[in-house]
Amino acid sequence: MNLLRLNNFKVAYGGIKAVKGVSLSVDFGEVVALIGSNGAGKTSLLKAICGLVDYQGQIEFKGENINKLRCDQLAKLGLSMVPEGRGVFTRLTVEENLLMGAFLVNDKKDIAKNKENMFRMFPRLEERRAQIAGTLSGGEQQMLAIGRSLMGRPDLLLLDEPSMGLAPLMVEKIFEVINQISSSKVTILLVEQNAKLALEYASRGYVMNNGEITLEGPSGILLNDSSVRKAYLGE
Amino acid sequence: MDIFLQQVINGLVLGSVYALVALGYTMVYGILGLINFAHGEVVMVGAMVFLTAVSVLGGGPLVLSNSTIIVFAVLTAIFVCSILAFFIERIAYRPLRNAPRLAPLITAIGMSILLQNIAMMIWGRQYRTFPELFQIESYTFAGANVTNVQLFIVGISIAIMASLLAVIHLTKVGRAMRATAESPQIASLMGVNVNTVISLTFIIGAGLAAIAGVLVSANYSIAHYSMGFILGLKAFTAAVLGGIGNLTGAMVGGILLGLIESIGAGYIGDLTGGFMGSHYQDVFAFLVLIIVLVFRPTGIMGERVADRS
Ligand SMILES: Nc1ncnc2c1ncn2[C@@H]1O[C@H](COP(=O)(O)OP(=O)(O)OP(=O)(O)O)[C@@H](O)[C@H]1O
Ligand SMILES: [Mg+2]
Numbered sequence: 278m279n280l281l282r283l284n285n286f287k288v289a290y291g292g293i294k295a296v297k298g299v300s301l302s303v304d305f306g307e308v309v310a311l312i313g314s315n316g317a318g319k320t321s322l323l324k325a326i327c328g329l330v331d332y333q334g335q336i337e338f339k340g341e342n343i344n345k346l347r348c349d350q351l352a353k354l355g356l357s358m359v360p361e362g363r364g365v366f367t368r369l370t371v372e373e374n375l376l377m378g379a380f381l382v383n384d385k386k387d388i389a390k391n392k393e394n395m396f397r398m399f400p401r402l403e404e405r406r407a408q409i410a411g412t413l414s415g416g417e418q419q420m421l422a423i424g425r426s427l428m429g430r431p432d433l434l435l436l437d438e439p440s441m442g443l444a445p446l447m448v449e450k451i452f453e454v455i456n457q458i459s460s461s462k463v464t465i466l467l468v469e470q471n472a473k474l475a476l477e478y479a480s481r482g483y484v485m486n487n488g489e490i491t492l493e494g495p496s497g498i499l500l501n502d503s504s505v506r507k508a509y510l511g512e
Numbered sequence: 513m514d515i516f517l518q519q520v521i522n523g524l525v526l527g528s529v530y531a532l533v534a535l536g537y538t539m540v541y542g543i544l545g546l547i548n549f550a551h552g553e554v555v556m557v558g559a560m561v562f563l564t565a566v567s568v569l570g571g572g573p574l575v576l577s578n579s580t581i582i583v584f585a586v587l588t589a590i591f592v593c594s595i596l597a598f599f600i601e602r603i604a605y606r607p608l609r610n611a612p613r614l615a616p617l618i619t620a621i622g623m624s625i626l627l628q629n630i631a632m633m634i635w636g637r638q639y640r641t642f643p644e645l646f647q648i649e650s651y652t653f654a655g656a657n658v659t660n661v662q663l664f665i666v667g668i669s670i671a672i673m674a675s676l677l678a679v680i681h682l683t684k685v686g687r688a689m690r691a692t693a694e695s696p697q698i699a700s701l702m703g704v705n706v707n708t709v710i711s712l713t714f715i716i717g718a719g720l721a722a723i724a725g726v727l728v729s730a731n732y733s734i735a736h737y738s739m740g741f742i743l744g745l746k747a748f749t750a751a752v753l754g755g756i757g758n759l760t761g762a763m764v765g766g767i768l769l770g771l772i773e774s775i776g777a778g779y780i781g782d783l784t785g786g787f788m789g790s791h792y793q794d795v796f797a798f799l800v801l802i803i804v805l806v807f808r809p810t811g812i813m814g815e816r817v818a819d820r821s
Binding site: 357360377 | 684688690694695699700702703704706
């Protein structure tokens, strides 16, 4: 069964059509990559899935129609997003950011345990737990944003360009973490500019262009597709 | 008598009331970027409901001690103001959440006028005197007078502001409010119901306003349907002075404005050679507002008026 399924999904800002009838699905436990050039509509798609922008079309999560649900209701169902540009609460401390991620968790012990897990995954965050998040480096903010999402124990994690603006070493670290998250049974829909890396870590991929899905398939095939190689792998 | 010390005491009393009211402006601004001009009227409604509750409870069949009457009347005022503020937001502001900024501002001014008129219809045009619910005692202290009412006003204000800071900074709800103030969208991704947080913000602000209304009329012993207007403007000035959107700023701004006004009023006669008397007190608040807006629009502790206005 699909964890997430979109059918003829459209997003428009006034007259600007950002997503023009996309159909896509993500299965339980998968890592799925969504690649595409700037302005293709990837962020719009993710935001709409989370209920942050209006959309048209069908959307099912865990087999349920989630049309018209608010963002906070979707979070309750186990949907989480690490937004483009991280979106940490810059005026809250690192620890407070993590606790915000656990807003819907009521069991204090569970929160404490999960926080320890995050600190184990990102020791840097533990060192800086009392620091105001706005003063963290870009990479640290990305770790915090991911850690914050995981604090809510989501079933589906949407990642919007987690490697944006990071140095190669940090990118590697982030992808290691994505691998780790995926092996703990969290399903991931990964939007990336870094198409090669994304497809290496994902089992399947979609290529988005100008608001539409132009190509989809197993990562191995996409990686060897001449149009993908030309457009996204710089060959 | 020591005029300076006396004016400092008066200023602290006045300033604590400004601070309580300024918090309501600043909290709503922090989350919605909206200046809730009807907030002053909520203060007035608090005072009026308190008076009505006192006369109902005091004249009723039950014989109640004065302190019981006061406590119940204050709780009634807080309750009524919270409900009022909840509906103000639902009816007047929420439908305009995504409208251009000017629309809710005009609505807020309209709401303020509407509430004044409704209050005039309910409570009349005349000044209402405050009942003597307790013995007023005056103490002399280093050449200045201070009453038990004044001490009470400052004491209760400090206690309330400390509790508010504790709630905002140490509890889960407070954390959600700060997160929502920074980014409603991201907060909702965490599962926060932004509308609930906004309602809660209005309710907390209204509770503080109700208490401020009771305190300020207890201090002057009168209440009037129009009392919220100037008081609201001054508290708004205090919020701007402290840096609108910033809680500590609202408190500091309130106290400072009270002191400036009071000390200014104490010396304005001397400064102008008797040309202007202490009834020109109101001039100071608006002078402060203009000076702050011209020279430091972000206020004392604020950082981000520019990017939100
Ligand atoms: N709030 C908005 N108002 C109007 N147009 C918007 C808005 N957000 C996005 N768009 C437009 O929608 C299109 C898709 O934008 P989107 O951010 O979804 O692309 P993207 O694939 O995420 O690009 P990038 O890789 O650069 O992040 C763009 O043409 C953009 O200009
Ligand atoms: Mg994007």
